[in-house]
Amino acid sequence: MNPIRDEAIPDLAIPPPGKAWVVLHVRPRCEKKLEAFCQRSGLPAYLPLRRKVHRYGVRERAFWSPLFPGYLFCVSTAPGRSTLRQNRYVANLLEVLDQARLVGQLLHIRQALAVDDMVEVMPYLAAGRRVQVTAGPFKGLEGIVQRIKGRTKVVLNVDMIQQAVIVEVDSTCLAPA
Incomplete structure (x- = not known):
């Protein structure tokens, strides 16, 4: 089952007053554990996952790993943030100043993962021309165009954590744009 298309994914929207999206910088290899903690605690959390395939000789093993290792996105109240800071899996909690911008970027990432769960992650790119996709499965997405190995790719940035996803x-x- 593809966890990206699972119905348990929280509504990626600007939260009501008193709640806000926060970015949790997570200890190594603890992203899924912290997501499970958030779900048990009733905190909406979003952990973008991508499918990876490892080949061992003739055999293949597919598994789901965090798209942005070390980061989890969560909606929380002020007291909830205090609880999250005390969690052993959390290394740091990053406050999000521009809620609308983060939500928009997460929606773009989720849409890209729904189309192709084998996306590439690349370093954050601040330079380049801003474009909007006008047709195809990525219609409506905005990103930065890049030419890589003679192919046109669009980089979808998540400014808050300085990570990016690239789609062809x-x-x-x-x-x-």
Whole structure:
């Protein structure tokens, strides 16, 4: 079962007053444990996962790993943030100043993962031309266009954690944003 399409994914929207999205910087290899803790505690959390395949000779093993290792996105109240800071899996808690921007970027990432769960992660790119995809499965997404190995790719940035996801798009489906 693809966890990206699971119905348990929280509503990625701007939370009501008194609640806010926070980015949890997580201790190594504790992302899924912290997500389970958040679910048990009634805190909506979003952990983007991607499918990876390891080959061992002739055999293959597919598994789901965090798209952004070391980060979990969570909606919390002020007292909830205090509880999260005390959790042994949390290394740091990053407050999100621009809630709308983070939600928009997470929606773009979720849409890209719904189409292709084998996306590539690459370093954050601040430079480049901002574009919008006008057709195809990624229609409506905004990102930065890059040419990599002669192919057109769009980089979807998550500014808050300085990470990015890259998807391949036909250059005829792009327009300046």
